[in-house]
Amino acid sequence: MFLSTWGLLVLSLGVVAENGLNGWLRYAPLSDELRQHASSLPSVIVALNETETSPVYMAGKELQAGLKGVLGHTLGLTHDFSASTNSTSVILVGTLAASNAAVKHNVSSLSADGFWLNVNGSQVTILGQNERGALYGAFEYLSRIAQGDFADVDVMSSPSAPIRWVNEWDNLDGTIERGYGGPSIFFGNGAVVQDLTRAAQYARLLASIGINGIVVNNVNANATLLNPDNMDGLARIADAMRPYGVQVGISLNFASPQTLGGLATFDSLEPSVISWWTDKTAQLYRRIPDFAGYLVKANSEGQPGPLTYNRTLADGANLFARAVLPHGGIVMFRAFVYNNHLDPADWKADRANAAVDFFRHLDGSFLENVIVQIKYGPIDFQVREPPSPLFAHLPHTKTAIELQISQEYLGQQSHLVYIAPLWKTILDFDLRLDSKPSLVHSLLSGYAGVVNVGTDPRWLGSHMAMANLYAFGQLAWDPARDSQLLLQAWTRLTFSLDPTVLNTITSIAMASWPAYENYTGNLGLQTLTDILYTHYGPNPASQDNNGWGQWTRADSTSIGMDRTVSNGTGFAGQYPPEVAAQFEASSTTPDDLLLWFHHVPYTHKLHGTGKTVIQHIYDAHYAGAQTAQDFVSTWSALRDSNASGTNIDAERFDDILFQLTYQAGHALVWRDAIAGFYHNLSKIPDEHGRVGHHPHRIEAETMSLTGYVPISVSPASTASNSTAIIVADGAIRGEAVAVLDGVESGVYDIVIGYFDVAGGRAHYGAFINDEPLLEWIGDLEDRLGHAFSTKLDGHSATRVTVKGVEVKKGDVLKVIGIADGGERAPLDYVAVLPLGVVD
Known part of the structure; x- marks a missing residue:
């Protein structure tokens, strides 16, 4: 085979x-x-x-x-x-x-x-x-x-750590939680797929970057994976990946002895439970002699675990460790344990405290073949976090760092974000244990990367996102490697040795994380996405007043989490003394983490630039969005300047151009949504008069409408002027018409803001004096992999652009929308932009 x-x-x-x-x-x-x-x-x-x-x-x-x-x-x-x-x-x-x-x-x-x-x-x-x-x-x-x-x-x-694994969040039905590259290459219809060609191809990629283990199923595990037929299927996966030295492991559902085995309990100290897991483990090793071991998520986000029976988390981990120990296996036990029903009214409550609170007293109580798997930051794969202080609290326990290659909070592969520089800020952070140099990477026994590849031939749904998988493997082997040099090696291998190509991709990718941080959430505010829905588009209001604990504590006068010991949640005190002292004072906290550790007035001045917090928020979002526009022109220049010598085939070149163009438009949605939200909340004007000021836009609801009706958008800041239009119920077709009597004759870029929602493929046409400008379909869900929305919101807001259109004063601009299913051809605005102007 x-x-x-x-x-x-x-x-x-x-x-x-x-x-x-x-x-x-x-x-x-x-x-x-x-x-x-x-x-x-x-x-x-x-x-x-x-x-x-x-x-x-x-x-x-x-x-x-x-x-x-x-x-x-x-x-x-x-x-x-x-x-x-x-x-x-x-x-x-x-x-x-x-x-x-x-x-x-x-x-x-x-x-x-x-x-x-x-x-x-x-x-x-x-x-x-x-x-x-x-x-x-x-x-x-x-x-x-x-x-x-x-x-x-x-x-x-030699590798820096013996454990270099990837974690796939694949479900037995073939879906992938936080997967943006298509269905699972491992599972479908409740079982392991028959054709495992892609599994072997994936193992080859993994081996080439030094990855030696894979967990093939979701940490939110389905107990039926342990059925005999599915264990046979796991053996086939192991057979496909074994020639590349990639050992297969699985995630477990802690309650399996009860839900699958029919026992009355899943108590980790109950003899019948111990016997059940010992037997299941032996069955797996009979099928897969080199089975890697288990990954366990327990007592987090509603998952069962040892705490259900007042046992310790170490009791739960050691249950599995004893089962795999005779076979040479290991247990990766996730430290992602927290209460997702926190009281937002409690000033002292803080999700960031959870990992240390749950684990520090357990140091030394885990068996030798247990590795505690710790997310790189205290919250959840945010665009900027300090390193988890738990790395400093387990000197007698093996630990692994969990990094997320799948861009759950970082644009979900529809936005280019090269993450290796972010990871380096964590790996190279000096925790100063006992006042001695203690870089995070020097404390690790392993690396775990959440990847979520799918059947898309691009694996992650984006050509450029593969740089993150490549860099993860290389950093797991040697965390001292330089992220830019890794990017350049990946570029030469993936695209071309051509210096122009190398310089272009280097400039775009190395600017991508700072740009994304700028136009999403900066100063340590986290990624200001919608944490209650798809984790994709902007919705800063969703951060607060819920039990999830990813709070910003923003009100009309001030913003930021107070995590000081003196007046806040005490999180800063979880670090060793030298680091704790730095974070305790706003004057010594780096600006890029200010609002992570401190609650300050919007008028608080940053010590790095002297800007107020609110002005920095405005400026950063405009700067980040502008950088995203520059990505498009920089990439396009490859074709313009070296049409026959770029050594990038047209298929991949155009695919990347399409994604960068989409990102540039969505970055403006982010810019306007976040800047507008805090402008409305604080009532403090932008010094440069940009926020909420769009002189070149024509709001769709102000146009002459036939078959279209206005509709409010929520969050309001994700639509221009808070309002859009949709084809009315009972109608199929809508027209929105504007006379351009306020536009001087000349050449312009015509931009149309609209919403591309899941549930239909609406058709659109734009015309000047009934002459066609552009036809398009609301089919981004077929072309991009991020989590799509059924609503008019920051996830679905997007735009199309027609460049270089000759317009005369008094011309008639018309947009026609034809509804399809649940997509009612929604429109937000039209902008007639002078050349070179970004609206």
């Missing part, structure tokens, strides 16, 4: 269109000029294992396919070490134990999964501490060659 799967992978390198399926493993042909440097290419590959499910065997096949793709040479492949011992033109790949070549080099410092890569002319030696390490070394060599690097090297590389 696996040989046929791998054959498809090799074939895809040559014949599949550039749709993103191969990610950074395209092995695109190098230029003739670069190929000249490959004159000393070895003549044969020796892979020291002929078992087809072996990672060493796969390393040989990968080397053969990769070199053929990059250099056009097909090297012979053998598994006979003795036949090659006298050769000076060979790529030798295998384990240290399998090769006496190891004695020629001091490799004793390699840890598990580590490798030695030695390139000396036409002699290439790739030896792993284990079989996975050999495969990782092969991918490292191919990465260098694919980037045109033929230099001799002598590298010994």
Whole structure:
């Protein structure tokens, strides 16, 4: 079975269109000029294992396919070490134990999964501490060659942590929680899918960045995954991924002994429960001898757990740890435990306190094969958070950091956000344990990345989002790596070695996180999205006055969470003394975390710029939105300046242009919604007179309407002038007409703001003097992967633009909408913009 799967992978390198399926493993042909440097290419590959499910065997096949793709040479492949011992033109790949070549080099410092890569002319030696390490070394060599690097090297590389896993949030029905790249590649209709080709392809990508484990199902787990048929299916997934050294694990539903097993209890200290889990675990290991272990979410967001029976969280973790221990498995126990029914009227209540409150007294009580998995920040994958202080409270417990590659709060892959620089702020943060250097990454035993790939050929629903998966694996291997250099390596492998392409993607991607932070939520306010609905578009009012605890405490005079010890929730005091002292005072708290730790008047001045808080909010949102506009022009210039030499195929170029254009429009929705909300709340004007001022817009409800009727929008700040129009009930077609008698004759960009909601595919047409300008369909749900809304709100608000339209004073502008299903062809405004003006 696996040989046929791998054959498809090799074939895809040559014949599949550039749709993103191969990610950074395209092995695109190098230029003739670069190929000249490959004159000393070895003549044969020796892979020291002929078992087809072996990672060493796969390393040989990968080397053969990769070199053929990059250099056009097909090297012979053998598994006979003795036949090659006298050769000076060979790529030798295998384990240290399998090769006496190891004695020629001091490799004793390699840890598990580590490798030695030695390139000396036409002699290439790739030896792993284990079989996975050999495969990782092969991918490292191919990465260098694919980037045109033929230099001799002598590298010994070991991972920073033994646990480097991805967590998929796939459900048995094929849906994916917080998944933006299509349905599951693992599950459908309550079972494991039959065709696991994509699972093998995914394992290949993961192995190439050093990932050694995967949890294939949602942390909000379905107990029926432990049915015999589904355990058989899990074994098939493991078979597909095993040749790439990726071990399979699963998430558990804590109450399974009761809901699936029919026991009266799921108490972690009850003998019948212990026996049930011991038996289920043995059944899994009989099917999957290298089963990785369990991931457990317990007593969080309504999930069952040990606290249900007044047991400790350590009791719950150790229940599973004892079950997997005889088999060599581990338990990843999530520290994401908190009360989601907090009282917002309680000034001292703080969700951020939860992880430390629940876990610090348990340090040292977890078994050796338990790793406490801690989200990087105290809340939930926000655009800016301080590191979780729990990393400082578990010196006698193994911990892993949980990072989210899937952009739940960061634009859901419909917005470009390169997240590695954000992760670096956490990994490189000095917690100052015992007043000594204590970088977060130095305290870790593992890394867990929430990925949520789907059946979309782009895996994550966006070509550019794959940079985050690539960077996660590279940082898990070595957290000291530079995020920009990682981005550039990914760019060369994914797109082109062309310097213009490299510089363009570098400039856009490195600006993307600061821009997104600026136009969503800054100063530590978190991502001001709708936390009660899709977690996508803007809705700052949703943050407060609910039990979820992601509060901003914004009122008419002041804003921010008071997390000080002296007057607030005490969260700042959860850090070691030096860090706690820094965060306790607003004067020493960094501006970008000011409102995370302090409740201040809108007129409070930032010590970095001297601006007031409210003016910074206005300025940042306008600056961030402008940067998003610049992404479009910067990307478009690739085609304009180097049409035949960009080395980016039209399919991917246009797809990225479409997404960047959408992002630019939605960034303006964010800008206007957030700036407008705080303007209305504080009543403090913008010094530059921008907020709420749109001189070039014609509000849809003020146009001459036929078949259209006005409708209020909620949140009000997500629509221009709080109001939109929709085709009336009982009607199919609507017209909105405006006479442009206030516009001087000239060339303009025509912008139409509308709402693209789930539940229909409305048709639109725009006309000047009955001459067609543009036709389009409200079909973004078919073209983008983010969570869509059925309402007129910040999630569905968007716009289209027609550039360079010649307009005469008095022309008649008409927009026609044809409703479809639940989408009533909603319109918000029309803007007639002078060239170069961003409305």
